[in-house]
Amino acid sequence: MKTLQEAILRNRHNNLSVFFTAGFPQAGSTTEILGILNDSAVDFIEVGIPFSDPLADGPVIQRSGTQALRNGMSLELLFTQLGEVRNTLTKPYLLMGYLNSLLAFGIEAFYRKCSESGIHHIIIPDLPVNEFLKEHKAFADHYEVSPVFLVTPDTSAKRIHEIDKISKAFIYLVSGNTTTGNQSSIQTEAIRKITGMKLKNPVIIGFGIKDREDYLQACSLADGAIIGSAFIAMIAESKNLQKDIPGFISQIKGS
Protein backbone atom coordinates (compact mmCIF):
# COMPACT_ATOMS: atom_id res chain seq x y z
CA MET A 1 0.00 0.00 0.00
CA LYS A 2 1.32 3.41 -0.86
CA THR A 3 1.92 5.85 1.95
CA LEU A 4 -0.06 9.02 2.48
CA GLN A 5 3.00 11.02 1.49
CA GLU A 6 3.34 9.13 -1.79
CA ALA A 7 -0.35 9.54 -2.49
CA ILE A 8 -0.21 13.28 -1.92
CA LEU A 9 2.92 13.66 -4.03
CA ARG A 10 1.39 11.70 -6.88
CA ASN A 11 -1.63 13.93 -6.77
CA ARG A 12 0.42 17.10 -6.61
CA HIS A 13 -1.45 20.41 -6.40
CA ASN A 14 -4.81 18.70 -6.35
CA ASN A 15 -5.29 17.16 -2.91
CA LEU A 16 -8.47 17.74 -1.01
CA SER A 17 -8.92 16.65 2.57
CA VAL A 18 -11.87 17.27 4.84
CA PHE A 19 -12.05 17.33 8.60
CA PHE A 20 -15.08 16.26 10.54
CA THR A 21 -15.78 15.77 14.24
CA ALA A 22 -16.35 12.17 15.30
CA GLY A 23 -19.78 11.64 16.81
CA PHE A 24 -21.44 14.62 15.14
CA PRO A 25 -24.29 15.12 14.49
CA GLN A 26 -25.00 11.71 16.05
CA ALA A 27 -22.64 9.34 17.85
CA GLY A 28 -23.04 6.85 15.00
CA SER A 29 -22.34 9.46 12.31
CA THR A 30 -18.59 8.74 12.43
CA THR A 31 -18.77 5.51 10.46
CA GLU A 32 -21.52 6.75 8.15
CA ILE A 33 -19.56 9.87 7.17
CA LEU A 34 -16.32 7.92 6.79
CA GLY A 35 -18.06 5.50 4.42
CA ILE A 36 -19.56 8.26 2.28
CA LEU A 37 -16.26 10.16 2.13
CA ASN A 38 -14.40 7.00 1.20
CA ASP A 39 -16.56 6.72 -1.93
CA SER A 40 -16.31 10.42 -2.76
CA ALA A 41 -13.65 12.36 -4.65
CA VAL A 42 -11.89 13.41 -1.43
CA ASP A 43 -8.23 12.37 -1.20
CA PHE A 44 -7.77 11.82 2.51
CA ILE A 45 -9.84 12.25 5.64
CA GLU A 46 -9.24 13.82 9.04
CA VAL A 47 -11.32 12.54 11.93
CA GLY A 48 -11.53 14.96 14.86
CA ILE A 49 -11.50 13.70 18.44
CA PRO A 50 -14.07 15.87 20.23
CA PHE A 51 -12.61 17.85 23.15
CA SER A 52 -14.17 20.09 25.76
CA ASP A 53 -11.62 22.89 25.31
CA PRO A 54 -10.36 23.08 21.71
CA LEU A 55 -8.04 26.10 21.84
CA ALA A 56 -7.20 26.34 18.15
CA ASP A 57 -10.76 25.98 16.93
CA GLY A 58 -13.39 28.52 15.97
CA PRO A 59 -17.09 28.31 16.87
CA VAL A 60 -18.25 25.81 14.21
CA ILE A 61 -15.83 23.07 15.27
CA GLN A 62 -16.30 23.95 18.96
CA ARG A 63 -20.05 23.48 18.68
CA SER A 64 -19.73 20.20 16.79
CA GLY A 65 -17.40 18.91 19.53
CA THR A 66 -19.76 19.98 22.30
CA GLN A 67 -22.63 18.19 20.55
CA ALA A 68 -20.52 15.07 19.96
CA LEU A 69 -19.64 14.91 23.66
CA ARG A 70 -23.31 15.29 24.54
CA ASN A 71 -23.94 12.38 22.19
CA GLY A 72 -21.67 10.28 24.40
CA MET A 73 -18.67 10.35 22.07
CA SER A 74 -15.30 9.40 23.53
CA LEU A 75 -11.90 8.37 22.21
CA GLU A 76 -12.58 4.78 23.29
CA LEU A 77 -15.81 4.74 21.29
CA LEU A 78 -14.05 6.32 18.31
CA PHE A 79 -11.47 3.53 18.22
CA THR A 80 -14.29 0.98 18.38
CA GLN A 81 -16.05 2.69 15.47
CA LEU A 82 -12.84 2.81 13.42
CA GLY A 83 -12.26 -0.87 14.15
CA GLU A 84 -15.69 -1.65 12.65
CA VAL A 85 -15.00 0.05 9.33
CA ARG A 86 -11.24 -0.05 8.86
CA ASN A 87 -11.37 -2.98 6.43
CA THR A 88 -13.93 -1.23 4.24
CA LEU A 89 -11.95 2.03 3.91
CA THR A 90 -9.49 2.51 1.09
CA LYS A 91 -8.68 6.19 1.56
CA PRO A 92 -6.12 7.30 4.14
CA TYR A 93 -7.63 8.68 7.33
CA LEU A 94 -5.91 10.56 10.14
CA LEU A 95 -6.84 11.48 13.68
CA MET A 96 -6.78 15.08 14.82
CA GLY A 97 -7.27 16.05 18.44
CA TYR A 98 -5.86 17.66 21.53
CA LEU A 99 -3.11 16.37 23.76
CA ASN A 100 -5.24 15.96 26.87
CA SER A 101 -7.42 13.32 25.18
CA LEU A 102 -4.30 11.38 24.32
CA LEU A 103 -2.81 11.70 27.82
CA ALA A 104 -6.04 10.58 29.48
CA PHE A 105 -6.12 7.53 27.20
CA GLY A 106 -2.47 6.74 27.95
CA ILE A 107 0.34 7.57 25.54
CA GLU A 108 1.34 4.03 24.61
CA ALA A 109 -2.26 2.77 24.55
CA PHE A 110 -3.16 5.61 22.20
CA TYR A 111 -0.47 4.80 19.64
CA ARG A 112 -1.22 1.09 19.87
CA LYS A 113 -4.92 1.70 19.29
CA CYS A 114 -4.14 4.00 16.36
CA SER A 115 -2.09 1.29 14.78
CA GLU A 116 -4.86 -1.28 15.36
CA SER A 117 -7.41 1.11 13.85
CA GLY A 118 -5.56 1.80 10.60
CA ILE A 119 -4.33 5.23 11.72
CA HIS A 120 -0.83 6.03 10.51
CA HIS A 121 -0.79 9.76 11.14
CA ILE A 122 -2.08 12.06 13.86
CA ILE A 123 -2.41 15.83 14.17
CA ILE A 124 -2.17 17.17 17.74
CA PRO A 125 -1.97 20.98 17.54
CA ASP A 126 -0.96 21.47 21.17
CA LEU A 127 1.77 18.84 21.17
CA PRO A 128 5.04 20.73 20.67
CA VAL A 129 7.79 19.11 18.59
CA ASN A 130 10.24 18.84 21.49
CA GLU A 131 7.63 17.20 23.71
CA PHE A 132 6.79 14.74 20.92
CA LEU A 133 10.44 13.79 20.59
CA LYS A 134 10.86 13.40 24.35
CA GLU A 135 7.67 11.62 25.41
CA HIS A 136 5.98 10.19 22.31
CA LYS A 137 8.40 9.33 19.54
CA ALA A 138 9.47 5.94 20.90
CA PHE A 139 5.85 4.72 21.03
CA ALA A 140 4.90 6.42 17.78
CA ASP A 141 7.81 4.75 15.99
CA HIS A 142 7.08 1.38 17.56
CA TYR A 143 3.46 1.44 16.38
CA GLU A 144 4.32 3.12 13.07
CA VAL A 145 2.28 6.23 13.68
CA SER A 146 3.74 9.61 12.81
CA PRO A 147 2.60 13.12 13.60
CA VAL A 148 1.76 15.92 11.21
CA PHE A 149 2.85 19.29 12.57
CA LEU A 150 1.32 22.70 11.98
CA VAL A 151 3.36 25.61 10.68
CA THR A 152 2.17 29.14 10.05
CA PRO A 153 3.31 31.82 7.60
CA ASP A 154 5.22 33.28 10.57
CA THR A 155 7.04 30.10 11.55
CA SER A 156 10.79 30.56 11.15
CA ALA A 157 12.58 28.78 8.31
CA LYS A 158 14.73 26.98 10.85
CA ARG A 159 11.70 25.47 12.60
CA ILE A 160 10.09 24.53 9.30
CA HIS A 161 13.22 22.62 8.29
CA GLU A 162 13.27 20.85 11.67
CA ILE A 163 9.62 19.90 11.30
CA ASP A 164 10.20 18.77 7.71
CA LYS A 165 12.97 16.50 8.90
CA ILE A 166 10.80 14.56 11.35
CA SER A 167 7.55 14.62 9.34
CA LYS A 168 6.58 11.61 7.26
CA ALA A 169 3.27 12.59 5.64
CA PHE A 170 2.87 16.30 4.96
CA ILE A 171 3.28 19.71 6.51
CA TYR A 172 0.06 21.33 7.65
CA LEU A 173 0.37 24.98 6.71
CA VAL A 174 -2.08 27.22 8.49
CA SER A 175 -3.38 29.85 6.06
CA GLY A 176 -2.74 32.76 8.42
CA ASN A 177 -2.69 33.55 12.13
CA THR A 178 -6.18 32.43 12.87
CA THR A 179 -8.31 29.85 14.62
CA THR A 180 -10.21 27.41 12.41
CA GLY A 181 -13.12 28.57 10.28
CA ASN A 182 -12.17 32.22 10.29
CA GLN A 183 -12.60 34.26 7.13
CA SER A 184 -8.98 35.28 6.83
CA SER A 185 -7.29 35.77 3.53
CA ILE A 186 -4.58 33.33 2.52
CA GLN A 187 -1.18 34.94 3.03
CA THR A 188 0.10 34.32 -0.47
CA GLU A 189 3.58 35.82 -0.26
CA ALA A 190 4.50 34.17 3.03
CA ILE A 191 3.19 30.83 1.77
CA ARG A 192 5.24 31.08 -1.45
CA LYS A 193 8.34 31.53 0.68
CA ILE A 194 7.58 28.29 2.52
CA THR A 195 6.64 26.20 -0.50
CA GLY A 196 9.81 27.44 -2.17
CA MET A 197 11.95 25.96 0.61
CA LYS A 198 12.53 22.63 -1.15
CA LEU A 199 10.97 20.57 1.62
CA LYS A 200 10.86 16.80 1.39
CA ASN A 201 7.23 16.79 2.54
CA PRO A 202 4.27 18.06 0.56
CA VAL A 203 2.50 21.11 1.98
CA ILE A 204 -1.25 21.17 2.56
CA ILE A 205 -3.02 24.40 3.52
CA GLY A 206 -5.77 24.50 6.14
CA PHE A 207 -7.75 26.86 8.44
CA GLY A 208 -10.25 29.20 6.76
CA ILE A 209 -10.51 27.23 3.47
CA LYS A 210 -14.23 27.21 2.74
CA ASP A 211 -15.03 26.97 -0.99
CA ARG A 212 -13.75 26.11 -4.45
CA GLU A 213 -12.12 29.48 -4.87
CA ASP A 214 -10.06 29.05 -1.68
CA TYR A 215 -9.27 25.48 -2.68
CA LEU A 216 -7.97 26.50 -6.10
CA GLN A 217 -5.89 29.26 -4.56
CA ALA A 218 -4.42 26.83 -2.02
CA CYS A 219 -3.67 24.33 -4.80
CA SER A 220 -1.94 27.03 -6.85
CA LEU A 221 0.34 27.70 -3.86
CA ALA A 222 0.77 24.26 -2.32
CA ASP A 223 -0.17 20.60 -2.72
CA GLY A 224 -3.75 20.91 -1.66
CA ALA A 225 -6.11 22.02 1.06
CA ILE A 226 -8.04 20.88 4.09
CA ILE A 227 -11.61 21.99 4.70
CA GLY A 228 -12.99 21.71 8.23
CA SER A 229 -15.51 24.27 9.45
CA ALA A 230 -17.27 24.71 6.09
CA PHE A 231 -17.64 20.92 5.78
CA ILE A 232 -19.00 20.59 9.31
CA ALA A 233 -21.40 23.51 8.77
CA MET A 234 -22.73 21.65 5.70
CA ILE A 235 -23.13 18.42 7.72
CA ALA A 236 -24.97 20.32 10.45
CA GLU A 237 -27.48 21.60 7.89
CA SER A 238 -27.78 18.46 5.79
CA LYS A 239 -30.87 16.27 5.79
CA ASN A 240 -29.30 13.82 3.35
CA LEU A 241 -25.62 13.13 3.95
CA GLN A 242 -25.50 10.46 1.20
CA LYS A 243 -26.27 13.16 -1.32
CA ASP A 244 -24.82 16.29 0.24
CA ILE A 245 -21.32 15.03 1.12
CA PRO A 246 -20.39 13.84 -2.39
CA GLY A 247 -22.03 17.00 -3.74
CA PHE A 248 -19.91 19.21 -1.48
CA ILE A 249 -16.70 17.38 -2.40
CA SER A 250 -17.39 17.44 -6.18
CA GLN A 251 -18.30 21.08 -6.04
CA ILE A 252 -14.97 21.93 -4.36
CA LYS A 253 -12.92 19.62 -6.57
CA GLY A 254 -14.78 20.54 -9.73
CA SER A 255 -15.19 16.89 -10.65
Added chain:
Amino acid sequence: MKSYTLISNGYYGKFGGAYIPELLFNNVDELQKSYKKIIASAEFQKKFKGLLKDYVGRPTPLYYSEALSEKYKARIFMKREDLNHTGAHKINNALGQALLAKMMGKQKIVAETGAGQHGVATATACTLLGLSCVVFMGETDIARQAPNVARMKMLGATVIPSLSGTKTLKDATNDAIRYWINHAADTHYIIGSVVGPHPYPDMVTRFQSIISKEIKIQLRKQTGESEPDYVIACVGGGSNAAGAFYHFLNSKKTKLVGAEAAGKGVHTHETAATLTIGSVGIIHGAKTYLMQNGDGQITEPYSISAGLDYPGIGPLHAFLHESKQATYLAITDLEALAAARELIHLDGIIPALESAHAFAVLPKMKFRPTDIVVINLSGRGDKDMEAYLKFIL
Protein backbone atom coordinates in the same frame (compact mmCIF):
# COMPACT_ATOMS: atom_id res chain seq x y z
CA MET B 1 15.07 37.60 42.53
CA LYS B 2 15.55 33.89 43.08
CA SER B 3 13.61 31.27 41.19
CA TYR B 4 13.65 28.38 43.58
CA THR B 5 11.76 25.68 41.85
CA LEU B 6 11.46 26.64 38.21
CA ILE B 7 13.94 24.69 36.15
CA SER B 8 15.39 26.22 33.04
CA ASN B 9 13.01 25.00 30.35
CA GLY B 10 9.79 26.16 31.94
CA TYR B 11 8.88 23.19 34.12
CA TYR B 12 8.34 22.84 37.85
CA GLY B 13 9.36 19.22 38.16
CA LYS B 14 7.13 17.56 35.59
CA PHE B 15 4.54 20.37 35.68
CA GLY B 16 4.29 23.43 33.46
CA GLY B 17 5.71 23.65 29.94
CA ALA B 18 4.13 25.36 26.96
CA TYR B 19 1.57 23.13 25.21
CA ILE B 20 0.40 25.63 22.67
CA PRO B 21 -0.64 25.51 19.03
CA GLU B 22 2.05 26.63 16.58
CA LEU B 23 -0.05 29.75 15.98
CA LEU B 24 1.09 31.10 19.34
CA PHE B 25 4.68 29.91 19.11
CA ASN B 26 6.20 33.24 18.11
CA ASN B 27 4.33 35.22 20.77
CA VAL B 28 5.13 32.83 23.57
CA ASP B 29 8.71 32.44 22.35
CA GLU B 30 9.16 36.22 22.30
CA LEU B 31 7.81 36.45 25.85
CA GLN B 32 9.98 33.58 27.05
CA LYS B 33 13.06 35.24 25.65
CA SER B 34 12.37 38.78 26.83
CA TYR B 35 10.37 38.80 30.07
CA LYS B 36 13.23 38.33 32.52
CA LYS B 37 15.42 40.88 30.79
CA ILE B 38 12.72 43.53 30.57
CA ILE B 39 11.54 42.99 34.14
CA ALA B 40 15.12 43.25 35.40
CA SER B 41 15.84 46.44 33.43
CA ALA B 42 16.32 49.67 35.36
CA GLU B 43 13.64 51.39 33.28
CA PHE B 44 11.00 48.77 34.08
CA GLN B 45 11.91 48.55 37.75
CA LYS B 46 11.81 52.31 38.21
CA LYS B 47 8.38 52.67 36.61
CA PHE B 48 6.91 49.56 38.21
CA LYS B 49 8.11 50.36 41.72
CA GLY B 50 6.88 53.93 41.40
CA LEU B 51 3.43 52.82 40.30
CA LEU B 52 3.16 50.14 42.99
CA LYS B 53 3.98 52.72 45.64
CA ASP B 54 2.07 55.80 44.51
CA TYR B 55 -0.72 54.35 42.35
CA VAL B 56 -1.49 50.97 43.90
CA GLY B 57 -0.70 52.05 47.46
CA ARG B 58 2.04 49.58 48.36
CA PRO B 59 3.35 48.41 50.68
CA THR B 60 0.06 47.07 51.94
CA PRO B 61 -0.11 46.79 55.75
CA LEU B 62 0.66 43.63 57.69
CA TYR B 63 -2.00 43.73 60.39
CA TYR B 64 -1.84 41.85 63.70
CA SER B 65 -5.29 40.66 64.71
CA GLU B 66 -5.65 40.55 68.48
CA ALA B 67 -9.07 38.97 68.27
CA LEU B 68 -8.10 36.12 65.94
CA SER B 69 -4.86 35.60 67.86
CA GLU B 70 -6.77 35.19 71.07
CA LYS B 71 -9.33 32.88 69.53
CA TYR B 72 -6.89 30.57 67.76
CA LYS B 73 -4.09 30.80 70.35
CA ALA B 74 -1.36 31.93 68.01
CA ARG B 75 0.07 35.19 66.69
CA ILE B 76 -2.10 35.85 63.67
CA PHE B 77 -1.30 38.49 61.07
CA MET B 78 -3.00 39.30 57.84
CA LYS B 79 -1.46 40.79 54.72
CA ARG B 80 -3.86 43.47 53.56
CA GLU B 81 -3.87 42.97 49.77
CA ASP B 82 -7.52 44.03 49.96
CA LEU B 83 -6.30 47.60 50.42
CA ASN B 84 -4.67 47.74 46.99
CA HIS B 85 -6.18 49.98 44.32
CA THR B 86 -9.01 48.04 42.61
CA GLY B 87 -9.43 45.92 45.74
CA ALA B 88 -7.22 42.88 45.35
CA HIS B 89 -3.74 41.55 44.62
CA LYS B 90 -4.64 41.24 40.92
CA ILE B 91 -3.37 44.75 40.15
CA ASN B 92 0.25 43.73 40.98
CA ASN B 93 0.27 41.40 37.99
CA ALA B 94 -1.96 43.40 35.65
CA LEU B 95 0.18 46.49 36.02
CA GLY B 96 3.42 44.55 35.66
CA GLN B 97 2.27 42.80 32.49
CA ALA B 98 0.75 45.95 30.97
CA LEU B 99 4.04 47.74 31.49
CA LEU B 100 5.92 44.79 30.02
CA ALA B 101 3.58 44.71 27.00
CA LYS B 102 4.16 48.41 26.41
CA MET B 103 7.92 47.97 26.53
CA MET B 104 7.58 45.07 24.06
CA GLY B 105 5.82 47.46 21.66
CA LYS B 106 2.32 45.96 21.93
CA GLN B 107 -0.59 48.39 21.83
CA LYS B 108 -3.41 46.01 22.58
CA ILE B 109 -4.25 43.84 25.55
CA VAL B 110 -6.56 40.88 25.85
CA ALA B 111 -7.47 39.31 29.18
CA GLU B 112 -9.90 36.83 30.68
CA THR B 113 -11.80 37.30 33.89
CA GLY B 114 -14.00 35.20 36.16
CA ALA B 115 -15.35 37.34 39.00
CA GLY B 116 -14.14 40.44 37.21
CA GLN B 117 -11.31 41.38 39.59
CA HIS B 118 -8.56 40.63 37.09
CA GLY B 119 -10.63 42.25 34.34
CA VAL B 120 -11.03 45.44 36.37
CA ALA B 121 -7.31 45.44 37.30
CA THR B 122 -6.33 44.95 33.65
CA ALA B 123 -8.75 47.60 32.38
CA THR B 124 -7.33 49.97 35.00
CA ALA B 125 -3.71 49.29 34.05
CA CYS B 126 -4.55 49.72 30.36
CA THR B 127 -6.28 53.05 30.96
CA LEU B 128 -3.30 54.26 32.96
CA LEU B 129 -0.77 53.20 30.32
CA GLY B 130 -2.79 54.09 27.23
CA LEU B 131 -3.33 50.56 25.91
CA SER B 132 -6.54 49.29 24.35
CA CYS B 133 -8.19 46.47 26.28
CA VAL B 134 -10.47 43.55 25.42
CA VAL B 135 -11.75 41.36 28.26
CA PHE B 136 -13.46 38.00 27.79
CA MET B 137 -15.91 37.03 30.47
CA GLY B 138 -18.28 34.08 30.57
CA GLU B 139 -21.87 35.01 29.90
CA THR B 140 -22.86 33.38 33.20
CA ASP B 141 -20.29 35.45 35.10
CA ILE B 142 -21.37 38.66 33.35
CA ALA B 143 -24.85 38.09 34.72
CA ARG B 144 -23.69 37.43 38.30
CA GLN B 145 -20.94 40.09 38.51
CA ALA B 146 -22.68 43.13 37.03
CA PRO B 147 -20.84 45.83 39.06
CA ASN B 148 -17.43 44.66 37.82
CA VAL B 149 -18.69 44.55 34.22
CA ALA B 150 -19.82 48.17 34.64
CA ARG B 151 -16.40 49.10 36.07
CA MET B 152 -14.55 47.58 33.13
CA LYS B 153 -16.78 49.35 30.63
CA MET B 154 -16.41 52.64 32.47
CA LEU B 155 -12.66 52.20 32.22
CA GLY B 156 -12.96 51.89 28.45
CA ALA B 157 -12.50 48.13 28.09
CA THR B 158 -14.47 46.11 25.56
CA VAL B 159 -16.13 43.24 27.42
CA ILE B 160 -16.92 40.27 25.18
CA PRO B 161 -19.20 37.53 26.52
CA SER B 162 -17.87 33.98 26.22
CA LEU B 163 -20.61 31.78 24.89
CA SER B 164 -18.74 28.50 24.68
CA GLY B 165 -18.84 25.65 27.22
CA THR B 166 -20.52 26.62 30.48
CA LYS B 167 -19.75 30.29 29.90
CA THR B 168 -17.49 30.79 32.93
CA LEU B 169 -13.76 31.42 33.61
CA LYS B 170 -12.42 28.36 31.78
CA ASP B 171 -14.32 29.33 28.64
CA ALA B 172 -13.33 33.00 28.93
CA THR B 173 -9.69 31.82 29.08
CA ASN B 174 -10.18 29.65 25.98
CA ASP B 175 -11.70 32.60 24.14
CA ALA B 176 -8.96 35.00 25.25
CA ILE B 177 -6.36 32.55 23.90
CA ARG B 178 -8.31 32.21 20.62
CA TYR B 179 -8.50 35.99 20.34
CA TRP B 180 -4.74 36.14 20.90
CA ILE B 181 -4.21 33.61 18.09
CA ASN B 182 -6.25 35.84 15.78
CA HIS B 183 -4.48 39.05 16.84
CA ALA B 184 -1.01 37.75 17.54
CA ALA B 185 0.98 40.56 15.95
CA ASP B 186 -0.05 43.55 18.05
CA THR B 187 -1.66 42.03 21.13
CA HIS B 188 -0.33 40.85 24.49
CA TYR B 189 -2.37 38.44 26.57
CA ILE B 190 -2.46 39.37 30.26
CA ILE B 191 -3.34 36.13 31.98
CA GLY B 192 -4.70 36.67 35.48
CA SER B 193 -3.17 33.82 37.41
CA VAL B 194 -0.12 31.57 37.64
CA VAL B 195 -1.54 29.36 34.91
CA GLY B 196 -1.08 29.07 31.14
CA PRO B 197 2.00 28.23 29.09
CA HIS B 198 5.52 29.05 30.26
CA PRO B 199 6.51 31.84 30.97
CA TYR B 200 3.15 32.93 32.41
CA PRO B 201 3.25 30.94 35.66
CA ASP B 202 6.75 32.18 36.46
CA MET B 203 6.12 35.74 35.25
CA VAL B 204 2.89 36.16 37.24
CA THR B 205 4.57 34.61 40.31
CA ARG B 206 7.35 37.19 40.03
CA PHE B 207 4.89 40.07 39.84
CA GLN B 208 2.98 38.73 42.85
CA SER B 209 6.11 37.92 44.85
CA ILE B 210 6.06 41.50 46.17
CA ILE B 211 3.52 40.13 48.69
CA SER B 212 5.98 37.80 50.44
CA LYS B 213 8.82 40.27 50.02
CA GLU B 214 6.88 42.82 52.04
CA ILE B 215 5.67 40.24 54.57
CA LYS B 216 9.30 39.38 55.34
CA ILE B 217 10.31 42.98 55.94
CA GLN B 218 7.17 43.91 57.90
CA LEU B 219 7.26 40.80 60.04
CA ARG B 220 10.85 41.42 61.05
CA LYS B 221 9.94 44.96 62.06
CA GLN B 222 6.93 43.86 64.05
CA THR B 223 8.17 40.64 65.62
CA GLY B 224 11.92 40.48 65.11
CA GLU B 225 11.42 37.34 62.98
CA SER B 226 11.43 37.50 59.19
CA GLU B 227 10.01 34.02 58.65
CA PRO B 228 6.56 33.10 59.93
CA ASP B 229 5.65 29.58 61.05
CA TYR B 230 2.74 29.49 58.61
CA VAL B 231 1.64 31.31 55.48
CA ILE B 232 -1.95 30.62 54.48
CA ALA B 233 -3.55 31.69 51.18
CA CYS B 234 -6.49 30.69 49.01
CA VAL B 235 -5.84 28.95 45.70
CA GLY B 236 -7.89 29.04 42.51
CA GLY B 237 -5.30 29.30 39.77
CA GLY B 238 -3.08 30.28 42.67
CA SER B 239 -1.56 33.71 42.03
CA ASN B 240 -2.00 35.29 45.45
CA ALA B 241 -0.75 32.10 47.10
CA ALA B 242 2.25 31.96 44.74
CA GLY B 243 3.08 35.55 45.65
CA ALA B 244 2.60 34.97 49.39
CA PHE B 245 4.65 31.74 49.34
CA TYR B 246 7.43 32.85 47.01
CA HIS B 247 10.06 34.21 49.39
CA PHE B 248 9.41 31.41 51.88
CA LEU B 249 9.76 28.54 49.40
CA ASN B 250 13.27 27.84 50.63
CA SER B 251 12.53 28.39 54.30
CA LYS B 252 12.96 25.40 56.59
CA LYS B 253 10.71 27.05 59.13
CA THR B 254 7.70 28.30 57.21
CA LYS B 255 4.87 25.90 56.48
CA LEU B 256 2.85 26.83 53.41
CA VAL B 257 -0.87 26.15 53.38
CA GLY B 258 -3.17 26.63 50.40
CA ALA B 259 -6.96 26.65 50.65
CA GLU B 260 -8.77 25.37 47.58
CA ALA B 261 -12.50 25.61 47.12
CA ALA B 262 -14.41 22.44 48.01
CA GLY B 263 -17.69 24.08 46.95
CA LYS B 264 -20.50 21.95 48.36
CA GLY B 265 -18.01 19.23 49.30
CA VAL B 266 -15.22 17.34 47.55
CA HIS B 267 -17.42 14.26 47.19
CA THR B 268 -20.25 16.15 45.53
CA HIS B 269 -19.99 17.04 41.87
CA GLU B 270 -20.12 20.68 42.84
CA THR B 271 -16.54 21.44 43.78
CA ALA B 272 -13.42 23.22 42.54
CA ALA B 273 -10.91 21.30 44.68
CA THR B 274 -8.55 20.49 41.84
CA LEU B 275 -5.70 18.99 43.87
CA THR B 276 -8.10 16.86 45.94
CA ILE B 277 -10.07 15.29 43.10
CA GLY B 278 -8.12 16.16 39.92
CA SER B 279 -5.48 14.32 37.91
CA VAL B 280 -2.57 15.36 35.70
CA GLY B 281 -3.27 16.64 32.21
CA ILE B 282 -3.06 19.73 30.03
CA ILE B 283 -5.16 22.82 30.57
CA HIS B 284 -4.62 26.21 28.94
CA GLY B 285 -1.18 25.23 27.70
CA ALA B 286 0.30 23.83 30.91
CA LYS B 287 0.74 20.36 32.35
CA THR B 288 -0.81 20.38 35.79
CA TYR B 289 -3.61 18.94 37.89
CA LEU B 290 -7.06 19.50 36.47
CA MET B 291 -10.60 18.28 36.92
CA GLN B 292 -11.41 15.89 34.10
CA ASN B 293 -13.36 12.75 33.32
CA GLY B 294 -11.83 9.46 32.20
CA ASP B 295 -11.92 10.59 28.56
CA GLY B 296 -9.83 13.69 29.32
CA GLN B 297 -12.75 16.12 29.00
CA ILE B 298 -12.31 19.02 31.38
CA THR B 299 -15.20 19.12 33.83
CA GLU B 300 -16.98 22.11 35.26
CA PRO B 301 -15.95 23.36 38.64
CA TYR B 302 -18.23 24.91 41.21
CA SER B 303 -17.53 27.28 44.08
CA ILE B 304 -19.51 30.04 45.72
CA SER B 305 -16.48 32.18 44.93
CA ALA B 306 -16.16 33.00 41.24
CA GLY B 307 -12.42 33.60 41.62
CA LEU B 308 -11.76 30.02 42.79
CA ASP B 309 -14.14 28.50 40.25
CA TYR B 310 -11.40 27.13 37.97
CA PRO B 311 -10.86 23.47 36.98
CA GLY B 312 -7.05 23.72 36.93
CA ILE B 313 -4.30 24.98 39.22
CA GLY B 314 -0.97 26.68 38.54
CA PRO B 315 1.85 24.20 37.84
CA LEU B 316 3.88 25.64 40.74
CA HIS B 317 1.17 24.50 43.16
CA ALA B 318 0.89 21.10 41.46
CA PHE B 319 4.62 20.74 42.07
CA LEU B 320 4.53 21.99 45.69
CA HIS B 321 1.63 19.62 46.36
CA GLU B 322 3.28 16.60 44.85
CA SER B 323 6.66 17.29 46.46
CA LYS B 324 4.89 17.97 49.78
CA GLN B 325 6.47 21.40 50.11
CA ALA B 326 3.04 22.87 50.72
CA THR B 327 -0.24 21.53 52.13
CA TYR B 328 -3.54 22.17 50.39
CA LEU B 329 -6.82 21.92 52.25
CA ALA B 330 -10.29 21.90 50.69
CA ILE B 331 -12.65 24.47 52.19
CA THR B 332 -16.39 24.31 51.60
CA ASP B 333 -18.67 27.23 50.77
CA LEU B 334 -20.16 27.07 54.26
CA GLU B 335 -16.76 27.03 55.98
CA ALA B 336 -15.69 30.06 53.93
CA LEU B 337 -18.90 31.92 54.79
CA ALA B 338 -18.42 31.16 58.51
CA ALA B 339 -14.85 32.44 58.31
CA ALA B 340 -16.00 35.61 56.54
CA ARG B 341 -18.63 36.17 59.22
CA GLU B 342 -16.00 35.78 61.93
CA LEU B 343 -13.59 38.22 60.29
CA ILE B 344 -16.34 40.77 59.76
CA HIS B 345 -17.48 40.55 63.37
CA LEU B 346 -14.09 40.29 65.08
CA ASP B 347 -11.97 42.63 62.98
CA GLY B 348 -14.43 44.73 61.01
CA ILE B 349 -13.05 43.55 57.69
CA ILE B 350 -15.28 42.28 54.88
CA PRO B 351 -13.08 39.89 52.91
CA ALA B 352 -13.54 38.68 49.35
CA LEU B 353 -15.16 35.23 49.33
CA GLU B 354 -11.93 33.87 47.86
CA SER B 355 -9.87 35.19 50.78
CA ALA B 356 -12.45 33.89 53.27
CA HIS B 357 -11.37 30.37 52.22
CA ALA B 358 -7.89 31.10 53.61
CA PHE B 359 -9.32 32.23 56.95
CA ALA B 360 -11.39 29.04 57.12
CA VAL B 361 -8.11 27.15 57.50
CA LEU B 362 -7.63 28.57 61.03
CA PRO B 363 -10.07 26.28 62.89
CA LYS B 364 -8.52 23.25 61.15
CA MET B 365 -5.00 23.89 62.45
CA LYS B 366 -3.30 23.13 65.77
CA PHE B 367 -1.00 26.06 66.54
CA ARG B 368 1.47 26.61 69.35
CA PRO B 369 0.90 29.91 71.17
CA THR B 370 4.24 31.21 69.87
CA ASP B 371 3.47 30.41 66.22
CA ILE B 372 3.45 33.32 63.82
CA VAL B 373 0.71 32.84 61.22
CA VAL B 374 0.30 35.09 58.19
CA ILE B 375 -2.92 34.89 56.20
CA ASN B 376 -3.05 36.56 52.84
CA LEU B 377 -6.18 38.68 52.71
CA SER B 378 -6.10 38.77 48.93
CA GLY B 379 -9.12 40.97 48.25
CA ARG B 380 -12.04 42.86 49.68
CA GLY B 381 -15.63 41.75 49.69
CA ASP B 382 -17.44 44.62 47.98
CA LYS B 383 -18.07 42.44 44.95
CA ASP B 384 -19.56 39.68 47.13
CA MET B 385 -22.24 41.70 48.90
CA GLU B 386 -25.00 39.75 47.22
CA ALA B 387 -23.78 36.43 48.64
CA TYR B 388 -23.09 37.98 52.03
CA LEU B 389 -26.51 39.60 52.25
CA LYS B 390 -28.04 36.24 51.51
CA PHE B 391 -25.97 34.12 53.89
CA ILE B 392 -24.58 36.35 56.64
CA LEU B 393 -27.11 39.02 57.53
